[in-house]
Amino acid sequence: TDWTPKYKRVLLKLSGEALGHGGKSGISLDEAAAIGEQLKRVVARGVQLAVVVGGGNILRGAQFSAGGETIKPATADYMGMLATVMNGLALQDTLEAMGVETRLQSAVRMETVAEPYIRRRALRHLEKGRVVILAGGTGNPFVTTDTAAALRGTELGVEVVLKATRVDGVYNADPEVNEFAEKYDRLTYDKVMRDGLRVMDMGAFDMCRTAKLPILVFNYKRDRAIERAVAGEPIGTIVAG
């Protein structure tokens, strides 16, 4: 299928569950391959692609430390950051096996496993057409990979943050709970604030708003969803100024 990209440089926030076995813990090579095929077609169109990988399919800090006195919240968050590195490694080899050049950069220093995150180096990789996989989140506890996506998206000068989730977009209520929830096609940052809508973590959202960086929330399970998002097709919900 033929399509033209709307964007030259994008940041894809891939939640860990996109690489998981639907509900169960761990990494699914089939799901990784399905995502990889799409990413391959995106870079083949000359789009510069940075991917922030989540870790929720392996461990989420807030859930892991909840209730217990043993594992401290910060410790659990560092464990979550390490989970994102595992996903990043899986995505890296998946793409490389398809002939797509990649670089894995981690915000948590881990020299034997990944390059450290260095902004200017990441930009060079993007310019050379390499998929830059950003793991380790921000490197700091008490935030999630949404914040990493907003931060890296802003500093790498992308045109849009593509937030791949398991719902079709932003709704006026939780669509997984309320069957009458209605999806928005477009939203302004102000409307999101006024109505207290859930787009991404508040801090991350605010960063995008300040930078006037558009956010597209879409469902990664839909056919060719990532390509369609990059093509600017009406998929998901776009939040902009």
Ligand code: UDP
């Ligand atoms: N995390 C963190 N700092 C970051 C990014 C992630 O502490 O900058 C931890 C946090 O515990 C989070 C986990 O890593 O729950 C996995 O990331 P996230 O929950 O964002 O994954 P996703 O929901 O996107 O799969």
